[in-house]
Amino acid sequence: MKNFNFKSATNTKEAKKLAGGRTAFLAGGMTLLPAMKLRLAVYSDLINIKKIKRLSGIKVSSKSIKIGSTTTHAMVASSKEVGKTIPSLAILADGIGDPQVRNRGTIGGSIANNDPAADYPSACLALNATIHTSKRKIQADKFFKEMFETDLRKGELIEVIEFEIPEKSSYSKFPNPASRYAIVGVFVAKLKKEVRVAVTGAGSCVFRSENLESALTKNFSPSAIDNVNISDKDLNTDIHASAEYRAHIIKVMTRKAVSSC
Numbered sequence: 417m418k419n420f421n422f423k424s425a426t427n428t429k430e431a432k433k434l435a436g437g438r439t440a441f442l443a444g445g446m447t448l449l450p451a452m453k454l455r456l457a458v459y460s461d462l463i464n465i466k467k468i469k470r471l472s473g474i475k476v477s478s479k480s481i482k483i484g485s486t487t488t489h490a491m492v493a494s495s496k497e498v499g500k501t502i503p504s505l506a507i508l509a510d511g512i513g514d515p516q517v518r519n520r521g522t523i524g525g526s527i528a529n530n531d532p533a534a535d536y537p538s539a540c541l542a543l544n545a546t547i548h549t550s551k552r553k554i555q556a557d558k559f560f561k562e563m564f565e566t567d568l569r570k571g572e573l574i575e576v577i578e579f580e581i582p583e584k585s586s587y588s589k590f591p592n593p594a595s596r597y598a599i600v601g602v603f604v605a606k607l608k609k610e611v612r613v614a615v616t617g618a619g620s621c622v623f624r625s626e627n628l629e630s631a632l633t634k635n636f637s638p639s640a641i642d643n644v645n646i647s648d649k650d651l652n653t654d655i656h657a658s659a660e661y662r663a664h665i666i667k668v669m670t671r672k673a674v675s676s677c
């Protein structure tokens with residue numbers, strides 16, 4: 417942690433130029449700095465991207481909401497446009513961590529980090545998001561690879577996250593009472609062409625549940641999932657909950673989400 421260079425970029429071109437070798441983009445620093453302090457990560461250079469104005473902000477069109485990568489959770493939670501267009505997204509942001517974390521942490525930092533218990537990855541999968549980077553556009557289905565692993569390449573900067581506006585959607589989280597990270601979180605979205613159900617906190621990486629999606633496609637109501645079997649194979653067991661308990665909670669959170677759609 418102790419020896420690193422601190423650089424600030426004022427535009428994306430400059431950020432791209434500075435990236436390379438053992439560098440990391442610094443957004444809210446809520447995960448990156450503790451990881452460096454604990455020596456879980458070592459970087460020679462940190463590139464502050466919070467001064468790049470065009471990376472922060474929210475734009476709504478008839479089909480989608482585009483959120484700049486350095487937009488904080490607090491900005492999403494308090495956005496009138498998000499509250500009106502995709503209220504579940506504002507509710508999700510408002511349930512992240514505590515006020516300090518919500519005022520520093522950013523949506524881009526959250527999805528780049530891909531913590532298996534983070535909230536935003538489930539919204540990205542359920543709302544069929546497109547991740548716009550400095551190099552390309554990546555569908556959410558291809559973006560989240562494994563625990564703390566994404567499709568991002570070295571020096572690739574997330575610029576915007578674009579969410580499809582659903583007909584209905586809701587997020588239900590069973591939170592860890594200390595950190596507010598999800599022990600299980602389920603995001604349900606009824607899109608124009610399909611129903612998507614994304615689960616976070618339960619496995620090593622956010623995932624979609626085909627069984628829940630197919631039951632809700634036939635009948636979008638809480639009782640539609642009564643006979644759906646959620647296997648606990650591959651789910652996490654830790655000090656907070658067993659895999660069996662998490663499998664049970666996935667159904668409880670899904671029912672809750674569908675009821676409040």
Ligand SMILES: Cc1cc2nc3c(=O)[nH]c(=O)nc-3n(C[C@H](O)[C@H](O)[C@H](O)COP(=O)(O)OP(=O)(O)OC[C@H]3O[C@@H](n4cnc5c(N)ncnc54)[C@H](O)[C@@H]3O)c2cc1C
Pocket residue numbers: 440441442443444445446447448449465485486489511512513514517520521522523524525526528529533534535536568572573574575595596597598
């Ligand atoms: C006490 C505590 C409680 C929390 N509770 C929750 C919770 O309940 N739910 C939840 O979802 N999260 C929670 N978090 C995580 C938090 O919400 C942040 O989103 C997360 O820590 C990362 O965002 P950041 O902006 O701080 O990113 P940083 O820490 O600055 O960066 C994280 C990683 O992303 C990379 N990165 C950042 N921005 C970009 C970009 N634009 N393009 C490419 N790479 C980028 C960095 O290089 C780094 O590798 C919690 C964190 C803390 C400390």
